[in-house]
Amino acid sequence: MFELTAPTAVFIMCVVTYLTRVGGLVFMSWFAITPRITNVLDALAGSTMVALILPSALSGDRAGVITIAVAATVMMVTKNAMAAMICGVAAAALFRAVL
Amino acid sequence: MVLSWTGCLLGAQSMLRYAVFVLIFGAAFGVSAGEAGLSAWLAIAMSALVFAGTAQMAVLEFWAPVVPLLPLVMVTFATNARHLPMGASLYPWFREMPWPKRLLAVLTLSDLNWAFSQNAFRHGERDAGLVLGGGLVLWVTWIIGTMIGSSFGGIVKNPAALGLDMLMMSFVTVILTGLWEGRASLIPWVVAGATSLMAYTWLPENWHVILGAIAGGFAAWLTSAETEDR
Numbered sequence: 001m002f003e004l005t006a007p008t009a010v011f012i013m014c015v016v017t018y019l020t021r022v023g024g025l026v027f028m029s030w031f032a033i034t035p036r037i038t039n040v041l042d043a044l045a046g047s048t049m050v051a052l053i054l055p056s057a058l059s060g061d062r063a064g065v066i067t068i069a070v071a072a073t074v075m076m077v078t079k080n081a082m083a084a085m086i087c088g089v090a091a092a093a094l095f096r097a098v099l
Numbered sequence: 100m101v102l103s104w105t106g107c108l109l110g111a112q113s114m115l116r117y118a119v120f121v122l123i124f125g126a127a128f129g130v131s132a133g134e135a136g137l138s139a140w141l142a143i144a145m146s147a148l149v150f151a152g153t154a155q156m157a158v159l160e161f162w163a164p165v166v167p168l169l170p171l172v173m174v175t176f177a178t179n180a181r182h183l184p185m186g187a188s189l190y191p192w193f194r195e196m197p198w199p200k201r202l203l204a205v206l207t208l209s210d211l212n213w214a215f216s217q218n219a220f221r222h223g224e225r226d227a228g229l230v231l232g233g234g235l236v237l238w239v240t241w242i243i244g245t246m247i248g249s250s251f252g253g254i255v256k257n258p259a260a261l262g263l264d265m266l267m268m269s270f271v272t273v274i275l276t277g278l279w280e281g282r283a284s285l286i287p288w289v290v291a292g293a294t295s296l297m298a299y300t301w302l303p304e305n306w307h308v309i310l311g312a313i314a315g316g317f318a319a320w321l322t323s324a325e326t327e328d329r
């Protein structure tokens with residue numbers, strides 16, 4: 001009863017994933033959008049991104065830390081998003097090739 | 100806030116430059132899926148219906164001819180729980196549209212198109228098509244990549260060696276640098292970072308993003324109490 005054939009499993013993954021995609025919108029619709037909530041949502045975007053990259057950057061090899069440092073520096077200096085991204089990825093590739 | 104074809108096209112254009120990377124990751128998934136015993140058709144169907152790389156890779160760990168329901172739901176939810184704060188952060192703009200459009204616009208919500216659109220909305224852009232159109236390009240590329248990987252197994256064994264696993268990290272760093280608002284960002288981001296590190300160290304896999312995000316949001320809630328009273 002709790003074991004699924006492969007196609008059913010894919011279908012269930014599809015439903016669960018879509019629910020996470022709409023879940024944030026549905027949840028927020030239960031609240032009035034006060035200035036305080038706006039601040040929270042503002043912080044939520046950055047917080048999600050920090051939580052997304054920081055743990056994986058600090059574990060594993062040093063490539064993650066190098067990528068973040070290089071991408072952030074190039075972005076702050078040049079304000080060119082594409083250049084910053086390419087430098088970040090290239091720095092990681094270079095680091096791994098040298099070691 | 101609108102959801103227009105023009106917006107979809109703009110979003111698609113902005114994501115097109117990442118297509119080659121998504122293609123390679125899709126191929127890597129196709130290869131891994133084949134090794135885990137999924138038929139090519141099933142792997143392609145999964146990419147088309149689920150469209151969530153981390154979740155798809157994660158379930159391969161325990162994939163079998165009969166798949167156990169509980170781990171499947173748990174792992175899929177945990178790897179995709181980051182969509183919840185992502186969707187919530189879009190709400191202030193999306194609430195200006197009727198529900199059918201909101202539900203449609205998040206159909207292809209994923210890391211890259213969310214980070215891009217979130218940033219664009221902050222800079223005055225008002226078209227949810229950015230999210231949907233950008234995601235559609237990534238979706239199509241993800242499916243094509245899966246097809247390539249399933250058909251010609253072994254071509255992309257290790258995208259990490261090329262530094263490609265760093266693409267998402269690099270992209271998010273660039274967006275984050277632009278989101279920085281000085282003191283208002285400092286406390287939530289530090290709290291989010293610390294919480295995610297603790298969750299990553301001590302909790303089962305994949306909970307760190309959602310918990311870090313919630314902690315950061317909560318920190319903003321606590322520190323912005325005075326601004327509302329003024």
